[in-house]
Amino acid sequence: MSAVEDVVTEAPAVEAVPKRAMTLGSGTSIVVLLLLIAVPLFAKNFVIFQLTQLLYLGLAVLALNILTGGSGQFSLGQSAFYGIGAYITAVMMEQFNIPYFLCLPVAGVLCFGVGFLFGQPALRLSGVYLALATFALATAMPQLLKLNFLEKWTGGVQGLVVTKPDAPFGLPMSQDMWLYYFTLVVVLAIYIFSVNLLRSRSGRAFMAIRDNEIAASAMGVNVALYKTLAFGVSAGITGVAGGLSAIAVQFVAPDSFTITLAIQLFLGMVVGGVGWLPGSIIGAAFIIFVPNIAEGISKGLSGAVFGVLLFLVIYLVPHGARQVAILGQQFAGRLRKN
Amino acid sequence: MTQAQLAQGTSPLLAVRDVSVVFGGIVALNGVSFEMHKGQILGLIGPNGAGKTTLFNCLSRLYQPSSGDILLEGASILTRPPHRIAEIGIGRTFQNVALFPNLSVMDNVRVGTHARTSSDIISDSLRLAWVRRGESGVNKKVHEILAYLDLEDVAHTTVSGLPFGTQKRVELARALAADPKILLLDEPAGGLNHEEVYILGDLIRRIRDERGMTVLLVEHHMGLVMSIADHVVALNFGKKLAEGTPAQVQADPDVIKAYLGSKDQ
Numbered sequence: 001m002s003a004v005e006d007v008v009t010e011a012p013a014v015e016a017v018p019k020r021a022m023t024l025g026s027g028t029s030i031v032v033l034l035l036l037i038a039v040p041l042f043a044k045n046f047v048i049f050q051l052t053q054l055l056y057l058g059l060a061v062l063a064l065n066i067l068t069g070g071s072g073q074f075s076l077g078q079s080a081f082y083g084i085g086a087y088i089t090a091v092m093m094e095q096f097n098i099p100y101f102l103c104l105p106v107a108g109v110l111c112f113g114v115g116f117l118f119g120q121p122a123l124r125l126s127g128v129y130l131a132l133a134t135f136a137l138a139t140a141m142p143q144l145l146k147l148n149f150l151e152k153w154t155g156g157v158q159g160l161v162v163t164k165p166d167a168p169f170g171l172p173m174s175q176d177m178w179l180y181y182f183t184l185v186v187v188l189a190i191y192i193f194s195v196n197l198l199r200s201r202s203g204r205a206f207m208a209i210r211d212n213e214i215a216a217s218a219m220g221v222n223v224a225l226y227k228t229l230a231f232g233v234s235a236g237i238t239g240v241a242g243g244l245s246a247i248a249v250q251f252v253a254p255d256s257f258t259i260t261l262a263i264q265l266f267l268g269m270v271v272g273g274v275g276w277l278p279g280s281i282i283g284a285a286f287i288i289f290v291p292n293i294a295e296g297i298s299k300g301l302s303g304a305v306f307g308v309l310l311f312l313v314i315y316l317v318p319h320g321a322r323q324v325a326i327l328g329q330q331f332a333g334r335l336r337k338n
Numbered sequence: 339m340t341q342a343q344l345a346q347g348t349s350p351l352l353a354v355r356d357v358s359v360v361f362g363g364i365v366a367l368n369g370v371s372f373e374m375h376k377g378q379i380l381g382l383i384g385p386n387g388a389g390k391t392t393l394f395n396c397l398s399r400l401y402q403p404s405s406g407d408i409l410l411e412g413a414s415i416l417t418r419p420p421h422r423i424a425e426i427g428i429g430r431t432f433q434n435v436a437l438f439p440n441l442s443v444m445d446n447v448r449v450g451t452h453a454r455t456s457s458d459i460i461s462d463s464l465r466l467a468w469v470r471r472g473e474s475g476v477n478k479k480v481h482e483i484l485a486y487l488d489l490e491d492v493a494h495t496t497v498s499g500l501p502f503g504t505q506k507r508v509e510l511a512r513a514l515a516a517d518p519k520i521l522l523l524d525e526p527a528g529g530l531n532h533e534e535v536y537i538l539g540d541l542i543r544r545i546r547d548e549r550g551m552t553v554l555l556v557e558h559h560m561g562l563v564m565s566i567a568d569h570v571v572a573l574n575f576g577k578k579l580a581e582g583t584p585a586q587v588q589a590d591p592d593v594i595k596a597y598l599g600s601k602d603q
Contacts, residue, residue, distance in 0.1 A: 193463035200462035200469065201448075201455055201476075204441070208449045211438035218398055218436075219516065220424035220453025229459055 024278050024325075032278075033188075040180050048176045049248065050288065055180075055187045056244040058284035061268040062194060062277055063237035069275025070198055071230035072210025074127065076262045077118075077134030078238050080141035081111050083257030085239025086246040087145060090160045091153045093247075100165050100247050104186065107243040108236045115235020119228030138259040145254035159253030162246055183244050190237055194277060197233070206230050271313055273322025282321040286313075349412060351376045351552055352397075352520055357406035359392050359576075366392040368576040369406070374520070374569075379546055379553045381567030381584070383560070385596060388573040390556045391433065394524050397554070398430050399423050410520070424453035429518030431509045433525045439498035443489055443508050446497055447480045450515030480515060487511045487541075503534050514545070520552045521545070527559040535559060539566045564588060572596070 024032065040048045064078050085107040092103040118137065125133050146157050154160060167178035197203050205226045208216035217223050246252045264287045271286040272279025294305035317323045350373035359367040367389045374380050382390050395401045397408060399420040408415050410426055418426070429450075438446050455476060461469050484490050487507050492500060497508060506526060513521060523542070527535045539562050545551055557563045563570060563584070570587040572579040580590040587593055 196465045197459060197463045200465070200473070201452065201457040202459050202462045204445055204449050205452060207441055207445070208438050208452075211440055212436050214400070215432065215436035215438065216449070217421045218424065218430055218432075219449050219512065220421055221449070222421045233459060 036184060040177055045174055045176045048174075048180050052176070052180045052183050052248045053245075054281065054284050054288055055183045056241045056248065057265075057268065057288060058281035059187045059190060059244070060238050060241035060265050061272060061283045062191065062280035063234045063241065064265050064269045065272070065275065065277055065280055066194055066198065066206075066237070067230050067234035068269060069277075070203065070210065071206040071227060073122070073227060073230060074131040075134040075231075075234070076131050076259065076266060077137035077141075078234075078265045079257045079259060079262035080137045081115055081235040081238040082242035082245070082261060082265075083141050083145060083252075083254075084114060085111050085242030086252045086257065087154060087160075087242075088239070089243035090162050090246045090252040093162055094160055095153050101182075104240050104243045108240040111239025111242075112232045112236030115238075116228050116232035118235070119231030122231065123224050123227055135259065135262075138262045142254040142258055145257070154254075157254065159251060159256075162250045162252065164250050165247065179248055183248070186240065186244065190240065191277065194237070198277070202226070202229070267310070271310075271320050273320035273325075276320070276322035276325075278325075279321040348375070350374055350409075351378075351411060352554075353407075353409040353412075354393070354397075355407045355409065357393070357396060357403045357408065359389075359396065359401055360404045365576050367396075367403070370573065370576070370578050371406075372571045372578065372581060374552055374554060376519075376552055377546065377550065378569055379542065379555060379567050381563035381570045382554060382556045382573065383558075383563055383570060383587075384573035384579070387575075389576040390573055391524065392576075393573070394430075394522060394554075394556055397428065397522055424516045424518070427517070427519030428522065429513040429516045429520070430522040431506070431513050431524055431526060433528065435502070435505050435509055437497045437505055437509055437512070440496060442494050442496055443500070443511075444480055444484070444493045446508055447483060447511045447515050448476055450512035451476050451479060453516050483511050483514050487514075502529050506530070506538075510541075510545075514549070518551065520554060522554045522556075524556050525558060526555070527557055527562050535562055538562070542566055 040051060043051070060078060060082055063081075064075060067073050067075055088107040088110055089100065089103040092098040092106065093100055118134075122130055122133055145154055147154075148156070150156075164175045164179065166175055167173045171178065173181075198206070205216065205221045208219065208221055209223055209226055213223050242257075249256075268280065268283030268287045270283070272281070272283030290309055291302065291306055294309060295302040297305045313320070352374040354370060354372050356369050356371050357367055358365065358369055370389070370393060372380075382393065384390050392401060396403050397415075399415065399418060403416065410428065415423065415426065415428070438449060441449070455472055457469055457472065481490075481493075484493055487510060489504070489507060489511055492504065497505060500508070506529075510523075510526075526538055526542070530538060542553055542555070543566050546553055555563060555567060565584075567584055569582070570584050571581045572587055572590070572593050574592075574596040579592050579596060580587050582590075
């Protein structure tokens with residue numbers, strides 16, 4: 001095969017192979033799924049807890065990915081939706097004794113509403129201005145959660161302790177393990193729905209807006225509607241992730257949902273690869289585990305070490321985990337050819 | 339041509355009535371009127387700044403005329419928001435190509451069907467049976483159009499990597515996917531070489547004849563306009579200068595003056 005032909009066959013893979021652009025191949029998906037099912041069986045409770053954390057933070061990163069990677073809108077306010085979802089779940093469970101699996105859909109729907117409404121004023125903003133507006137939302141949220149008149153439900157500054165659910169039907173597994181599998185089912189379902197959404201007519205409308213608003217509008221895409229829908233969907237999924245976190249951590253407090261969380265989610269998205277949904281889980285792993293690794297390298301300078309590691313990632317693979325996956329795919333392809 | 343001539347007697351497909359556009363103190367269009375009939379290729383010509391693109395943007399509702407009206411099949415389009423223009427049958431391409439650069443050729447053309455399909459985010463997320471049926475219909479149509487415009491080889495290629503001439507054809511394919519009654523082409527020959535322009539002219543005529551479309555062509559390339567248009571409208575300084583067959587407009591003294599200047603200036 002000549003060099004010219006090589007270029008022709010490989011060029012599209014670098015940009016995006018449409019069918020797989022947002023997802024993994026079926027073979028890879030099955031391997032990842034089997035790993036996610038099997039690993040907790042051989043792990044300690046604390047590790048299982050960390051894996052649960054990985055799943056729900058991955059879900060929150062995925063939500064941001066739909067908004068930014070899909071519709072091209074920035075948000076530094078995801079912590080607000082996350083916090084609302086966590087509080088709705090915690091308050092419903094503790095103050096009204098509603099089972100946890102019913103609280104999550106309520107959190108999702110209410111956060112969708114909040115996101116959709118917030119998307120209305122955000123329509124007039126784009127790029128950095130939108131980032132600033134959502135930043136304002138993130139800054140306001142912890143204080144809103146501390147408000148006096150909400151205190152009898154939210155517990156004010158003290159926060160709220162949440163009871164961890166037992167495994168149902170007398171299943172012989174620990175609370176942590178049950179919660180892990182419960183979270184896995186929820187996250188997988190939402191992942192599949194998200195992939196479907198992005199591959200559908202609505203998803204194409206999101207991406208058309210991201211790439212060129214005027215052309216999208218000329219093709220009949222209601223730009224305002226789809227932009228706010230993207231905000232709603234993203235906020236709804238983030239709300240569910242927040243709800244899962246409340247159940248797993250067994251505690252909600254206003255200061256868990258500050259701008260720092262929003263920035264972590266943003267970081268997770270960039271490290272995982274903007275617009276690549278499977279990267280969300282890798283991004284989440286980065287924000288959970290890399291700070292620990294940094295601390296292992298140097299206790300006093302863990303922040304600086306983290307910064308250096310982050311810098312390396314951005315410098316070496318600017319498109320994040322997605323780029324690594326594509327390079328791996330090309331490498332495997334070349335091995336097969338030889 | 340005969341088709342167009344037969345249609346002359348009936349009511350026009352598109353009527354531009356006394357349209358004026360004022361930006362601040364500048365009059366970009368000043369009382370322009372003309373009509374388009376089904377099956378016609380109408381060429382809109384004029385020197386730079388004559389108001390061609392302004393008129394074009396009024397037709398696709400990016401600009402609101404200060405006065406006058408634009409009627410499609412007798413109904414005003416001026417109350418419609420820009421995203422509801424495609425559904426009544428007005429499709430367009432853009433002067434400097436406005437594709438969705440990160441999407442594949444196929445997805446670009448799929449977005450073209452947006453106005454002709456429906457869905458909601460819940461059905462899309464769940465991939466309900468009716469959504470799948472809709473998608474297979476869309477795919478069939480997209481494949482037909484890609485084959486028609488000879489784009490099948492690049493169907494899965496990301497648009498940003500394609501040569502300019504191919505991108506222009508993708509834009510045409512995207513516009514065709516919405517089944518427009520009128521196709522608005524904004525300088526389709528811009529950036530193309532001599533041979534490509536010749537092929538393009540042929541293609542536009544074929545689209546008119548085989549797909550029954552009416553075409554409004556805004557173009558600098560005089561050769562292209564004169565060879566394929568049935569009817570030509572010449573603009574200068576926002577006013578209609580002349581109108582008629584290509585031969586009539588070419589012979590019009592005002593048009594010659596606008597393009598070449600005259601001795602007594």
